[in-house]
Amino acid sequence: MSDPDSKPVSPGGPGRVKKRTVLMLGPSLDAVSGVSTHLNQLFASELAAGFVLKHFQVGSEGRSGDALRTIARLIASPIALATAAWRTGAGIVHINSSLEPKAYWRDIVYLAIASLLRRKTVWQIHGGALPREFLPRPLGTWWLRRTLSVADAIVVLADNELRAYRELLPHRRVVLVANAIVTQSPGSMTAVAGSRSAGGPLRLAYVGRLARDKGVFEVVEAVRLLQDEGCTVRLTMAGTGGCETALRELVARLGLGDAVTFAGAVFGEEKFRLWSSADIFAFPTYHREGLPYALLEAMIAGAVPVTCRVGAIADVITDHEHGVFVPPKDPQALAAAIAQLARDRKKLAAMSEDAQRRVREQYTVARMAREIAAVYDDLG
Secondary structure, eight states, rough: OOOOTOOOOOOOOOOOOOOOOEEEEEEETSSSHHHHHHHHHTTSSSSHHHSSEEEOOOOSSSSOOOOOHHHOOOOOOOHHHHHHHHHHHEEEEEEEEEESHHHHHHHHHHHHHHTTTTTTTEEEEEEEEHHHSSSSSSHHHHHHHHTTTTEEEEEEHHHHHHHHHHHHHHTTEEOOOOOOOOOHHHHHHHHHHHHHHHSEEEEEEEEEEOOOTTTHHHHHHHHHHHHHHOOOOEEEEEEOOTTTTHHHHHHHHHHTTTEEEEEEEOHHHHHHHHHOOSSEEEOOOOOOOOOOHHHHHHHHHHHHEEEOOOTHHHHHHOOOBBBOOOOOTTTHHHHHHHHHHHHHHHHHHHHHHHHHHHHHHOHHHHHHHHHHHHHHHHTT
């Protein structure tokens, strides 16, 4: 087996150092997933110029099969990981996980395998509970500390996660690397902002999984409250999920068929057109978010987020500058915030421009690639 920490001279001649190989664990690159988006961005970024990036698929996203096949895959996957690490000569294993039970218990097995193979390991956390919330009892905290201490570096998405993991793992390298998005040119963004009318019905958009803890029912209730107050809005809900039938029934029961449209899953240019036509991203989530890509997508297109202080969202947005914060599970507060923006379209337009500028300056893929490369370089 090759020495994972060596940097052998390439066949091209003396003095040329062969690029280190990184085995990146995550869902299918074709899956509809924030982690899949993250991986695709890294594979297409300058990180791939400095390192050889190889994908190792884990999880059920993008896969099909019955329960027996899933169990068989879980049993065989540690051997498959060891084989992939040996075959690719990977010196670094980068595990993209979350602090959710299913992901954690699956991925610590991969972490153990990589450690036994003497590979350097990066554990990147894409949302979920904070450590002391995940396993709150003293024995649970001890276990979490012992298992995550195996990783050579921990990467988090949010400031509150950075503080929590540094407290849990004071002797481990814990760094913050925020998500990023492919940004458009300033000229095209200005054109999008200029295309939004100063009057007419306010256009709301929700793009994401149709799940209760994403605040989707509160969005529909807020539309009803706004309509009752004489504030005309149009809501497009794009995405699929287990709550879609219940949401459609709620819209019908409230008589909002003319105000709410279900667009299904949207991708690529279709999604960008939806964002660029929306005035507001209605996103009162109380899910354990990391840094949602939908937030960055909305902001770079100029759709002002009305959202909650969850995960890294509070790191991205300054209240009433790049978006508006509302309390979770409160459709009245959501409706009031939207109504205020509907009355002050000049402020809404200014916030739209500030949101675009914020993402364009701070949340680029080039920045994220540099920061991930620095993590790899520091592993030695």
